[in-house]
Amino acid sequence: MRNWDDLRVFLATARAESLTGAGRDLRMDPATVGRRVARLEEGLGATLFAKSPQGYALTEAGQKLMTHAEAAEAALRAGTGEASGAGEGLSGTIRIGAPDGCANYLLPQVCARIAEAHPALDIQILALPRVVNLSRREADLAIAVSRPKTDRLRAEALSEYRLSLAASDDWIARHGAPTSPADLKGARMIGYIPDMIFDAELDYLSALGVAHVPLASNSISVQLNLARAGAGLAVVHDFALPFAPELRRVLPGEVALTRTFWLVSHAGPRDARLDRVARLLRDGMRAELARLEAAVA
Known part of the structure; x- marks a missing residue:
């Protein structure tokens, strides 16, 4: 293994499945991304990506490295999360992915209350008519309508x-x-x-x-x-x-x-800041669901 910066480039390429997408996410020239990936492969003595006109797909060696790289990323996030979450107020940016019904009729009220209590926290709501891909870091937290079938994600029944x-x-x-x-x-x-x-x-x-x-x-x-x-x-x-x-x-x-909503997050070491947001989201969702459904009943 070389260093965290190499792993960061590797993760961005794996998630974007292209040098162009990784370069956009990293704010780096795609050619530079390609050189960094090639250097990492040379250092490890393994081919990490199968390159084709369709993009960059992980090889078996790449899949193995992905597991370790995501664990290292989670550990780093956990460390910075503990530091930033030590005080009372939350800060930074959190992106929450959700199906569009939840994103339109539940999350605005819930997130408005969280934002009011934590003005230094930037909240982004990603509304998609499909499953939000946490493995590609589309979001930090996701709300799903069924429990994910992978041990790379952590799921909690919301309501x-x-x-x-x-x-x-x-x-x-x-x-x-x-x-x-x-x-x-x-x-x-x-x-x-x-x-x-x-x-x-x-x-x-x-x-x-x-x-x-x-x-x-x-x-x-x-x-x-x-x-x-x-x-x-x-x-x-x-x-x-x-x-x-x-x-x-x-x-x-x-x-x-x-049906049941599930709150989904990345598996691995806990991130104190993300855990706090998850708790606020869980409690807020349950309260808002109860309020709106009671109005109908």
Whole structure:
């Protein structure tokens, strides 16, 4: 092993899967990144990347080094986190990744309260209609709808949340409310684009026996707004309903889904500052979910 700076270049290249992406992240010329990677490979006597027109993919040796490099990175983060987290106020930048429903209807309120209590802390919310890739350092913390299946990540159950079938008063006035789940098979449904469902936990309509989705989006927020516009029936988060006064729950006694949010972080040595943010996020999410779902109930 040479030094931490070499490992930093290696990690950036592995996560970006290209010299250009690594150079952008490191604010370094791609050619310099390439020379640094080549120097590291020469020093270790191993090929770390398989280079192709598609990019840089880790070899078996690269995968092994990745494990050790991430452990070294986590240890360094833990040390600096303990130093910066010793005082009462949090500072620095924290990026939180989340699916767009959570990012739109829960995190703004939660993060606003955290920011108010810790004005030196910069908070970034990364809203994505897919799984946030912590291994590539897209975020420091992520909220997921299912527990990750890898020992490279740490996961904690945040809270259960509920989903209901809903439609606008306008749509119900024009089409009538369904009287049983069997009526949904012929109704105009709003849901996810079938081949873009990134987690089985989001396949709500299949669980209701609905095969055809005439109005679809990869964004739960777009689905909610389609329902608000009177386009059809949608499965929506109960915590989002207070933001959509046009919507009314349909078949509430017969169609009720429950899912779980997970708080995901990097495995390895603990980072005191990140742990404090995680605790604030966990407590804030649970309180905000309870408040919004109580308003609906």
